[in-house]
Amino acid sequence: MTGPGAGPGETGPVDRPIRVLVVDDEIAITDLVSMALRYEGFDVSAVHSGQAALTRAALAQPDLLVLDVMLPDLDGFTVCDRMRRSGQGVPTLFLTARDATEDKVRGLTLGGDDYVTKPFVISELIARVRAILRRAGVADGAPAPLRFADLDLDPETREVRRAGQHVELTATEYRLLHYLLANTRTVLTRAQLLDHVWGHDFGGDARVLETYISYLRRKIDHVSPPLIHTVRGVGYVLRLPR
The missing domain is CATH 1.10.10.10 (Winged helix-like DNA-binding domain superfamily/Winged helix DNA-binding domain)
Known part of the structure; x- marks a missing residue:
């Protein structure tokens, strides 16, 4: 991850809004998740395909990826694997309707940090996003009263x-x-x-x-x-x- 004072692939505190890239082919879901994250102070962008996710991530260097597994071109597992192999160690939260144990194991093995299944409660997703960022050493500060x-x-x-x-x-x-x-x-x-x-x-x-x-x-x-x-x-x- 890149942030002020950190090189490519490194983690560290950031002094700007934390960037989150939301990837899902369902526009209603990207709108819902994006709106909720923006209310929490995150800088959010959204795309709707795996290839678009790879392109946007290379340009925007997000601090966290909310990534659907079932995408119309490259699946989320492939996106995560390609990013990891290219040196983009972006913390990833898989967001998907696939809840089989083998899918969860595969996602976490590929470098995913958490796995949330649909339908989901948005407040839980926000809490998991913050937990991932804390574990990654990206401090977004305590939520304001x-x-x-x-x-x-x-x-x-x-x-x-x-x-x-x-x-x-x-x-x-x-x-x-x-x-x-x-x-x-x-x-x-x-x-x-x-x-x-x-x-x-x-x-x-x-x-x-x-x-x-x-x-x-x-x-x-x-x-x-x-x-x-x-x-x-x-x-x-x-x-x-x-």
Whole structure:
């Protein structure tokens, strides 16, 4: 990996946004993963084929690769192997629907650092990305606390406070609030929220979102002003009342 003060193939701290290359032939997935990574402060680019991944990686020198296995030309294993043989030791997270043990072993043997199967929960993928970067010696720093009005969320400790009072949340409630709080004043569609909190290709009852929004409102909006608002026919937004 290349960074300020590091030569080709070396790892070390970076003093710029960490570059992530997302490779998947499903545009919906590259859009979802790219958007989530950008919200976390990463510099993200995306391509949709194995050959395009090799070309972009040679030019952009990414710090991490999120790589689908099933690609229309070169499969992800071939991409990873060619990059390793060319001296591009880029940490790689395989993202794929193939969950057979032999596939996982092959991917990790070729130099992959982790293996996430579809459907996935985006917050778990982000956590795995950060873990890979830490192991690779690329420090992206602790995630910054989020604050809006009198609502505070600390991603390191997972503590949430409203008006100075601790708020106890379940894991799902936390993921939902974190996404809303990371996108304050932005109307998030139901599809975006379901993708981010419950995972791509969520196959459950979509009414689960309304249920968890009601749970959050009881815990967050029991004091004034209310912060979680419904945008009829679209989704939800975290903002001050108008």
